[in-house]
Amino acid sequence: MNPYDVGYYETEDGHSIYYEQIGHPLGMPVLYLHGGPGAGLDSYYHLLLPSLQNVRLIGIDQRGSGKSKPLGSLKNNSIEFLVKDLEQIRQHLHISSWYIFGGSWGSTLALAYSYFHPKQVRGLNLWGVFFCNQQEINWLYKDTAPIMYSDIFSKLFGTSPSHSPQSLFLDYQKKLQTPESVEEYATKWLLWEAFTSEHPDPVFEDFSQWQASPQAIACAKIENHYFLNAPLFINGQEMEFLLENIEFDFPIYITHGRNDLVTPAASALKLKSLFPHAYINIIKNSGHSLEHKELKESILHFGRELLG
Numbered sequence: 001m002n003p004y005d006v007g008y009y010e011t012e013d014g015h016s017i018y019y020e021q022i023g024h025p026l027g028m029p030v031l032y033l034h035g036g037p038g039a040g041l042d043s044y045y046h047l048l049l050p051s052l053q054n055v056r057l058i059g060i061d062q063r064g065s066g067k068s069k070p071l072g073s074l075k076n077n078s079i080e081f082l083v084k085d086l087e088q089i090r091q092h093l094h095i096s097s098w099y100i101f102g103g104s105w106g107s108t109l110a111l112a113y114s115y116f117h118p119k120q121v122r123g124l125n126l127w128g129v130f131f132c133n134q135q136e137i138n139w140l141y142k143d144t145a146p147i148m149y150s151d152i153f154s155k156l157f158g159t160s161p162s163h164s165p166q167s168l169f170l171d172y173q174k175k176l177q178t179p180e181s182v183e184e185y186a187t188k189w190l191l192w193e194a195f196t197s198e199h200p201d202p203v204f205e206d207f208s209q210w211q212a213s214p215q216a217i218a219c220a221k222i223e224n225h226y227f228l229n230a231p232l233f234i235n236g237q238e239m240e241f242l243l244e245n246i247e248f249d250f251p252i253y254i255t256h257g258r259n260d261l262v263t264p265a266a267s268a269l270k271l272k273s274l275f276p277h278a279y280i281n282i283i284k285n286s287g288h289s290l291e292h293k294e295l296k297e298s299i300l301h302f303g304r305e306l307l308g
Contacts, residue, residue: 001046001052003059006019006021007267013081017062018068018069019059020059023046023055024053031098031111032060033100033101034061035105036222037108037226040218048300049101049303058095058098063076064222065218066215072108072218072222077225083112087113090120095275098121098122099125099307100121100125102124104262107127107129108131108132110126111126111243112234114248125253129256129268130269131238131270132226132239132241133232136158137230139259142163142164143259144264149195152192156191182213183217190212190216195197196287197262201304240267251278254268254280256283259287281302
């Protein structure tokens with residue numbers, strides 16, 4: 001679906017943040033936050049909403065991502081600056097408050113924004129919950145996914161899961177900054193995430209011919225940047241501890257795959273424990289990917305509940 005409005009918001013520190021609006025200009029404002037970090041908007045994110053008939057959908061390519069410029073920039077690329085960008089774009093578009101939909105890293109950013117600007121949030125529809133803490137990083141790069149798929153992990157990273165994730169990230173940081181190796185290692189980095197997202201039924205051969213585009217290389221650099229600095233701290237606290245000190249009076253809906261190898265279901269259950277009024281759906285036999293039918297159906301169902 002073609003947007004009815006596109007533009008760039010120019011930040012004070014040299015970023016041009018791409019945004020687009022789809023649906024009805026007078027509809028309920030819904031902010032969609034992409035994952036990654038750094039993945040950028042895809043062509044199908046509007047399909048995660050049950051209907052656009054009465055919805056004003058705002059999609060934003062976060063700093064360094066997608067159509068935002070400069071592509072792959074790590075300058076001031078932190079959760080605090082991403083939140084600031086969202087708030088400035090909200091004001092720029094003359095939106096008083098909005099619903100937020102976000103999965104994986106999109107849920108991280110949605111929660112951070114909600115912490116700083118709770119009065120501007122009407123409700124959250126989240127999936128693949130991710131706090132960007134060390135437990136989650138270890139889950140994907142050391143303790144769980146690499147043990148289950150040690151053959152694929154070794155093929156892509158050339159090391160065993162016994163190595164610390166941070167040493168792996170440091171090595172890849174150098175590779176991703178070297179022109180001669182950046183495409184190869186960005187491809188390997190993202191193949192691991194794409195492969196594990198398809199668990200419980202991933203087929204490595206389905207991904208083996210893929211090569212990283214410039215936007216995908218930017219995503220690998222940004223993910224590496226954030227994961228290298230994990231756990232994520234906001235105001236000196238990790239996300240889940242930060243949220244212990246605030247109450248949200250808006251509705252929260254949570255969907256998570258029981259077999260998610262990218263972000264553990266424990267993160268979704270933790271979020272539910274922090275906000276007992278939240279609705280949660282743990283989907284059996286589903287992982288992280290939106291290709292899992294039941295996962296997507298739950299997100300759509302919760303979207304209908306949230307937007308009425």
